[in-house]
Structures are given as C-alpha cells and as structure tokens.
Amino acid sequence: MPDASDTHEDLRGGRSPWNAAHEPPRRRLDKDLRCSVLIVGAGITGSLMAQHLAEQGHDVCVIDRERPGLGSTAASTAMLLWEIDKPLKTLTEIYGFEHAARVYRQSLAAVSGLKDLVALHRIPCAFRPRSSLYLAAAEHGAQTLLAEHELRQRAGLPGVFLDHRTLLGKYGFDREAALLSPGVADTDPLCLARGLMTAAIARGAAFLDADAVRYEDSGKTVAVATGDGPTIEADWVVLATGYAMPDFVQSPLHSISSSWAIATPPQSPEKLWRDGVLIWEAATDYLYARTTIDHRIIIGGEDDTEMSDPDERNAQTPKKTDVLLTKLHALQPAADAVADKSWSGAFGQTRDGLPLIGAVPGRPRLLAAYGYGGNGITFSYLASRLIAATIAGRHRAEYDDYSLERPLPEIPD
Ligand SMILES: Cc1cc2nc3c(=O)[nH]c(=O)nc-3n(C[C@H](O)[C@H](O)[C@H](O)COP(=O)(O)OP(=O)(O)OC[C@H]3O[C@@H](n4cnc5c(N)ncnc54)[C@H](O)[C@@H]3O)c2cc1C
Incomplete structure (x- = not known):
C-alpha cells in the first residue's frame, strides 16, 4: 500500500506517450514563508487547485518535492469521463436515487467545466x-x-x-x-497539468521545490514543516499528494x-x-x-x-x-x-466509486483533494471547485457526499 514517502518511481513505471513540453519553473524554499493557501502536490489535482484559487485572488503557494506532473498524472490515460466507476443503479442502491443522481450530475458538470477552462485559457493539451x-x-x-x-x-x-x-x-x-x-473528453494530462500550473504562476501563485514532512494546526493556521528546514504557515492547506497520502488521511473507504x-x-x-x-x-x-x-x-x-x-x-x-x-x-x-x-x-x-474531498477529520484547516479511479481527473476538477467554495465560506451540505468521514457503505452484490 503506498504511503506518504512514495516517490513518482514507486507510483508508476514504464513510459507513457505524453508530451513533457514546458515544465513550470520552481524555486527553492530557502526561508520561512506565509501564504493564505498552501497546496501540497503539483500533479493535475494541485494544478487545478492552484489555477482556480490564484484566479480568485488568493495568495497561493504550491510545493512539490519532485518534478511537476510526473507522478500518477503522467500515468493517466486521461479519459475524462463523467460516468462513475459505479453505475448509477449501484450508486442508487447504496445512497438512494436523489443522492446518486446528484453525484452523477456534478460529475457531468465537472467535465463540462474542464472543457470551458481549457478553452478559456487556451491551454495547449490536445483536449x-x-x-x-x-x-x-x-x-x-x-x-x-x-x-x-x-x-x-x-x-x-x-x-x-x-x-x-x-x-x-x-x-x-x-x-x-x-x-x-x-x-x-480526452486530453494529454501532463500538458494539461503543466499548462494550468503555468496559468497559476502567471496569476501570482508561488511554485516551490519542497517536501512537506509535518503539519501542525494552531487554531486559525497550519504550519507545514519542510524537509529542508523552512516552515510555511498558511490559513488553509490543500493536500493534493495523489496516492502518497499522509497517514492521517488514510481511510478505510479507499x-x-x-x-x-x-x-x-x-x-x-x-x-x-x-x-x-x-x-x-x-x-x-x-x-x-x-x-x-x-x-x-x-x-x-x-x-x-x-x-x-x-x-x-x-x-x-x-x-x-x-x-x-x-x-x-x-x-x-x-x-x-x-x-x-x-x-x-x-x-x-x-468502495463507492466517489472521491475523498473535504476537511481532514478533526483538522478543519487541512483540506483533502483525492480523486480516485477512472474518474480521477474529473474528480480533481470537482475537488478544486468544492474546496475553493469551502475556503470562501460557502460550504454546502451536499459537499459531504464526498466527505472523508462518510460511513463505510454496504455494497450490493
Ligand atoms: C494506468 C492509469 C490510468 C489512469 N487513467 C485515468 C483516466 O483515464 N482518467 C482519469 O481521470 N484518471 C485516470 N487515472 C487516475 C489519474 O491518473 C489520477 O487520479 C491523477 O493523476 C491523480 O493526480 P494527482 O495530482 O492527485 O496525483 P499525482 O499526479 O501523483 O501528483 C501528486 C504530487 O504530489 C507530490 N507530493 C506528494 N507528497 C508530497 C509531499 N509530502 N510534499 C511535496 N510534494 C508531494 C508528488 O511529488 C506528486 O507530484 C489513471 C491512473 C493510472 C495509474
């Protein structure tokens, strides 16, 4: 089972066909820093988060300890489906029709949102x-x-x-x-992630080479210790570390x-x-x-x-x-x-085919953005929108469909 220390090499092997054009530049973190939102991870999930939050005017900082996009994102076949791994019928049996239909409709809207985003920013990613x-x-x-x-x-x-x-x-x-x-839709996931990160940087996001090793909550902020020493203090921390999940996010759901x-x-x-x-x-x-x-x-x-x-x-x-x-x-x-x-x-x-999006239990300033399965990228887009709304104080009850604390569902045969 992967853990927080897993590197890109642990998460994927072999060669995929994606085009590695233009790697967004990172700088070294050589002193303590303060920002409003710190995003940990610069794969497709972190890049979607960074672009959206920077566009909304947040003071965003993104860190990655390896080269951006070359984790699971580079292994993706990048089929951007709205159909969830669990059929609507199965999801209905688990959660009831209204709940299941809502999730499917959100997934459909997420692919449409991605399409609009790529067109608006003219991201060259074979979308x-x-x-x-x-x-x-x-x-x-x-x-x-x-x-x-x-x-x-x-x-x-x-x-x-x-x-x-x-x-x-x-x-x-x-x-x-x-x-x-x-x-x-389909796309080149590496170009998409890097194009989004480039757009985020153009909007003022800081992109740094750093490894998050410890997260300490102190009331209204979180202090993130990095491997090289400096600390980043943020009002919110978004965890977009892919399958290299910190222990405190591990869930029996996945x-x-x-x-x-x-x-x-x-x-x-x-x-x-x-x-x-x-x-x-x-x-x-x-x-x-x-x-x-x-x-x-x-x-x-x-x-x-x-x-x-x-x-x-x-x-x-x-x-x-x-x-x-x-x-x-x-x-x-x-x-x-x-x-x-x-x-x-x-x-x-x-177990239910849905992502893990939302506050880490007991740690409301730490927000998880983990899209899973065949809809990983669609769910990453969804995560970026739900988390941005939560940060803006517009959390809605229906976001709890993806909560890390949702009960372990009974799966029908
Ligand atoms: C073979 C295969 C096919 C797939 N096909 C599809 C598909 O068709 N459609 C689809 O939607 N999804 C698909 N997926 C799933 C999709 O690839 C993933 O959902 C998606 O890439 C996850 O992106 P991510 O940004 O969350 O993770 P990653 O791309 O792994 O990015 C996470 C980043 O976080 C960084 N990081 C981790 N820990 C730290 C730390 N402590 N400090 C600093 N940085 C850190 C890592 O270095 C990494 O760069 C597929 C996956 C595989 C393996």
Missing part, C-alpha cells in the same frame, strides 16, 4: 470533446445497460442506448449493446490496486474506430480505450487489486502488454496491435 461508449460485457448484458440507461434518463443525464445491430453497424463492435454518452496501459504507434486513421469515442466496459475489471490526436490507440485495464508493490507491478508489464494487445485485436481487428509504449501505475479506488 478533445468526445462521446463515450459503455460496452456490454459478459458480466452485464443488454438488459443491465437498458436499465442503467432508463435510470440515467430519469436523472436528466444525456445519452442513448444502442442495441447490438446499431452498435455493430455504426461502430463495428460486436457486443450485445452499449450506451453512447456525450459530454466526455484501496490501491495496479493498472496497466499501452499505446500503439500512430495508425493510419481508417484503422481507428468511428469518432474517436472513449470506450469502456460494463465489467468490474473493465478494459478502457481511447485514441490520441496523433492517431495512436491507448488501451488499459488488467487491474490487479492485490498488487501495489512497484517491482512486482513492473515485472508484470510484459505479460500485461501481451494481454492488452490480444484484447485490442479482439476489439478492433483492423488496428495494428503493436505496443509502442507500455506503462503501469498505482490506481486508487473507493
């Missing part, structure tokens, strides 16, 4: 609005998908049900059925597994599926696939819930690569099933 195709699998066939579709309609969520014939005719996928949903992904070389466009839809399956251990702006196919999955040791994970990569290539061939026989890049990473999930 492409897309639709997603949620494919029936052995575990969940056409009837399950139809029931899910009807529930989504009741919740006011967009999308259509495709039966076998329509799916095969339109996309060439030989599955029982699928749900086609608009309002998702667990870590491993996931693998490959990218093919660029393909000729006619070998790709229609409209570059984002693909995932109605299965617990689902396969996920997307295309890129330079016509690669990225396909991932093969998750192992028992494995979190980096050496074991890396050792499995050749075998997992072969399995993913076989699955790619079965999905899209026209494509060249060759791996140009293979990589793997720690992958977090929660």
Whole structure:
C-alpha cells in the first residue's frame, strides 16, 4: 500500500506517450514563508487547485518535492469521463436515487467545466470533446445497460442506448449493446497539468521545490514543516499528494490496486474506430480505450487489486502488454496491435466509486483533494471547485457526499 514517502518511481513505471513540453519553473524554499493557501502536490489535482484559487485572488503557494506532473498524472490515460466507476443503479442502491443522481450530475458538470477552462485559457493539451461508449460485457448484458440507461434518463443525464445491430453497424463492435454518452473528453494530462500550473504562476501563485514532512494546526493556521528546514504557515492547506497520502488521511473507504496501459504507434486513421469515442466496459475489471490526436490507440485495464508493490507491478508489464494487445485485436481487428509504449501505475479506488474531498477529520484547516479511479481527473476538477467554495465560506451540505468521514457503505452484490 503506498504511503506518504512514495516517490513518482514507486507510483508508476514504464513510459507513457505524453508530451513533457514546458515544465513550470520552481524555486527553492530557502526561508520561512506565509501564504493564505498552501497546496501540497503539483500533479493535475494541485494544478487545478492552484489555477482556480490564484484566479480568485488568493495568495497561493504550491510545493512539490519532485518534478511537476510526473507522478500518477503522467500515468493517466486521461479519459475524462463523467460516468462513475459505479453505475448509477449501484450508486442508487447504496445512497438512494436523489443522492446518486446528484453525484452523477456534478460529475457531468465537472467535465463540462474542464472543457470551458481549457478553452478559456487556451491551454495547449490536445483536449478533445468526445462521446463515450459503455460496452456490454459478459458480466452485464443488454438488459443491465437498458436499465442503467432508463435510470440515467430519469436523472436528466444525456445519452442513448444502442442495441447490438446499431452498435455493430455504426461502430463495428460486436457486443450485445452499449450506451453512447456525450459530454466526455480526452486530453494529454501532463500538458494539461503543466499548462494550468503555468496559468497559476502567471496569476501570482508561488511554485516551490519542497517536501512537506509535518503539519501542525494552531487554531486559525497550519504550519507545514519542510524537509529542508523552512516552515510555511498558511490559513488553509490543500493536500493534493495523489496516492502518497499522509497517514492521517488514510481511510478505510479507499484501496490501491495496479493498472496497466499501452499505446500503439500512430495508425493510419481508417484503422481507428468511428469518432474517436472513449470506450469502456460494463465489467468490474473493465478494459478502457481511447485514441490520441496523433492517431495512436491507448488501451488499459488488467487491474490487479492485490498488487501495489512497484517491482512486482513492473515485472508484470510484459505479460500485461501481451494481454492488452490480444484484447485490442479482439476489439478492433483492423488496428495494428503493436505496443509502442507500455506503462503501469498505482490506481486508487473507493468502495463507492466517489472521491475523498473535504476537511481532514478533526483538522478543519487541512483540506483533502483525492480523486480516485477512472474518474480521477474529473474528480480533481470537482475537488478544486468544492474546496475553493469551502475556503470562501460557502460550504454546502451536499459537499459531504464526498466527505472523508462518510460511513463505510454496504455494497450490493
Ligand atoms: C494506468 C492509469 C490510468 C489512469 N487513467 C485515468 C483516466 O483515464 N482518467 C482519469 O481521470 N484518471 C485516470 N487515472 C487516475 C489519474 O491518473 C489520477 O487520479 C491523477 O493523476 C491523480 O493526480 P494527482 O495530482 O492527485 O496525483 P499525482 O499526479 O501523483 O501528483 C501528486 C504530487 O504530489 C507530490 N507530493 C506528494 N507528497 C508530497 C509531499 N509530502 N510534499 C511535496 N510534494 C508531494 C508528488 O511529488 C506528486 O507530484 C489513471 C491512473 C493510472 C495509474
């Protein structure tokens, strides 16, 4: 299980296809500092937080102990889905329809917010609005998908049900059925994170090279001791450390597994599926696939819930690569099933598929921003908006849907 000391190398291995252009400059922390909001971590979560809070006029300071964006963010396949890992039906069984529908609608709004943000700031990150195709699998066939579709309609969520014939005719996928949903997107996650951090710096955020080693609350502020000695005092501290979570945030709600992904070389466009839809399956251990702006196919999955040791994970990569290539061939026989890049990473999930966002129990000035699972980046955006509202004194009861203190849910079979 990862802990607070885990480095980028512990959290991911191999090579992903993302473009490492323009690393935002950091300076050394050589003396004590005071700011209104300190963000710990400069992956996609910390970058979204920093850009939003700096834009709102806060005196923001961001620290990272390693190179920005090269943690889990660089391992992401960056499918920006609003559909949560737990189907609406399952979430309804756990929390009731109103609660589940609210969460789904917030997730839909989060992807839309990300799209607007990237367009507004013209962040060069290969961001492409897309639709997603949620494919029936052995575990969940056409009837399950139809029931899910009807529930989504009741919740006011967009999308259509495709039966076998329509799916095969339109996309060439030989599955029982699928749900086609608009309002998702894909991107280059590293460029997105770095572009946002650059925008935050332009808005006055300070970006420093430092390792947060201790957090001491004293009434209205938090003093954060760093590895090199200086202390940063802040009114609020946002924890955006990815899977390197401090002990006091560890929650029985979440667990870590491993996931693998490959990218093919660029393909000729006619070998790709229609409209570059984002693909995932109605299965617990689902396969996920997307295309890129330079016509690669990225396909991932093969998750192992028992494995979190980096050496074991890396050792499995050749075998997992072969399995993913076989699955790619079965999905899209026209494509060249060759791996140009293979990589793997720690992958977090929660029991209910929802992120951990909000105050650390008993420490109201420490705010956690931990998005998990296949919606990690969508949830990071959500975290940035909810946490900013909390800092502004506009906390709403519904934010507690993501509270670190929510009871451990009963998961239906
Ligand atoms: C194979 C794979 C595929 C994925 N696919 C998707 C997908 O398609 N869509 C999606 O939305 N999500 C996906 N995810 C999940 C997504 O990658 C994560 O949710 C996201 O990257 C987390 O970003 P982060 O900024 O929270 O963490 P990170 O990117 O890990 O950033 C955290 C930063 O905090 C820094 N840090 C940690 N501790 C300290 C400290 N004490 N002091 C200073 N700095 C510190 C680290 O150095 C790091 O740079 C995938 C993940 C994997 C592994």
